[in-house]
Amino acid sequence: MKFDLKAVKYEGANSKNPFAFKFYDKDEVINGKKMSEHMKFAMSYWHTIDQEGTDVFGGPTMDKKFGKTDPLEIFKAKADFAFELMDALGMEYYCFHDVDIAPEGKTLKESLAYFYEMVDYIYDLQKKHNKKLLWATANNFSDKKFMVGAATSANADVFATAAAKVKACIDACIKLGGTGYVFWGGREGYDTLLNTDMGLELDNLGRFLTMARDYARKQGFTGDFYIEPKPKEPTKHQYDFDVATCVGFLKKYGLADDFKMNIEANHATLAMHTFQHELRTATINGAFGSIDANQGDCMLGWDTDQFPTNVYDTTLCMYEVIKAGGFTNGGLNFDAKTRRASNTFDDILFGYIAGMDSFALGYKLADRIIKDGRIDEFVKNRYASYTQGVGKDIVEGRATLESLATYAETLGEIKVESGRQEYLESIINELMFKGV
Ligand code: XLS
Ligand code: NI
Ligand code: NI
Secondary structure (H helix, E strand, O other), rough: OOOOOOOOOEEOOOOOOOEOOOOOOOOOEEEOOHHHHHOEEEEEHHHHHHHHOEEEOOOOOOOOOOOOOOHHHHHHHHHHHHHOOOOOOOOOHHHHHHHHHHHOOOOOHHHHHHHHHHHHHHHHHHHHHHOOEEEEOOOOOOHHOOOOOOOOOOOOHHHHHHHHHHHHHHHHHHHHOEEEEEEEEOEEEEEOOHHOOOHHHHHHHHHHHHHHHHHHHHHOOOOOOEOOOOOOOOOOEOOOOOOOHHHHHHHOOOOOOOEEEEEEEEHHHHHHHHHHHHHHHHHHOOEEEEEEEOEEEOOOOOOOEEEEOOOHHHHHHHHHHHHOOOOOOOOOEEEEOOOOOOOOOOOOOHHHHHHHHHHHHHHHHHHHHHHOHHHHHHHHHHOHHOOOOHHHHHOOOOOOOOHHHHHOOOOOOOOOOOHHHHHHHHHHHHHHHHOO
């Protein structure tokens, strides 16, 4: 199908055209690279192409079947739309779950046959539109058989079925040249220990991810595997609670060399962390990988998946991304959907325009903060005591508890410098809003 979507162009901050970018100019070169390469924006297939506004209180407010009735025809029309939309937005990457791109059959075999047919269809579209797959994943949480988990299900046949789906998705990811493969825990967690063998479930999750890694590497996959931490919703105790929990898990099961983090802003909020905290925790553990760009609502305790418009957050996010050396295999996937009441295709464009502009602004402002240097300089000076004397001995491993005890006894009153939080926050405001 052809949709003839109009291209969204960069028109600059003075434009009043709602269908134009105000801050994101994909060809603008900053620090020797195009903005499109810094950002690596991706479309989430599930929210954009599939979900129709259904929530627990009501049905769809949109129709994304494009006038088709035959299941395969529906999914082909969806795919045609997806690639035209990416063209219109000047977006190079996309991400999907197996069930996002193909109809489900009555049996696993039938579902996989549809899936492979649609992977071929998308392969051609990808070539024609010059797009890339950022990552793929298997939906091992929606169907009722996954009601108590997939890799952590109490039922081994469910574990096996989940493995079959992941195998198919890894094959598809390799065929489509994807540079990442995501595991969001979905229902990998529990609601009560009264019915749960937590030790076995976690060991099984370790086994599952090891099998997936080994299979993919054997098939020649060189990209990154990602865990996507999320603390709640759907289960009360998710095994992949936050980045720190996931890093510990990966180390325990010997997976830390192959797995990194796909960090979602709204998931950080639900874990009572800042987005920046999660990103920094990943980086200092060598696990910074990719980002699911969205935002939550601090007053709501669920994953609202809103398009990101909070520029403080996008700025501090891009500050972390730049400090981590930028994206390699990862990118910024908009795991975001328009509000249920924003139910037209124009709203989808407005959502992406708002999100891409907010992150482009974030990049530019983060670059300004780094180039200004005051924040970095402050942090460096704050820890200066570790660059000489006893601090240097501590950092370089020469100090012992005894040597420190002897040293400490020689000290008079110790003066700890002010943390200067308010001053530093005003520097951020000054840099973000100068020229107002
Ligand atoms: C759900 C997750 C999910 C993953 C992919 O909250 O964000 O959408 O990104 O399975
Ligand atoms: Ni996500
Ligand atoms: Ni999410």
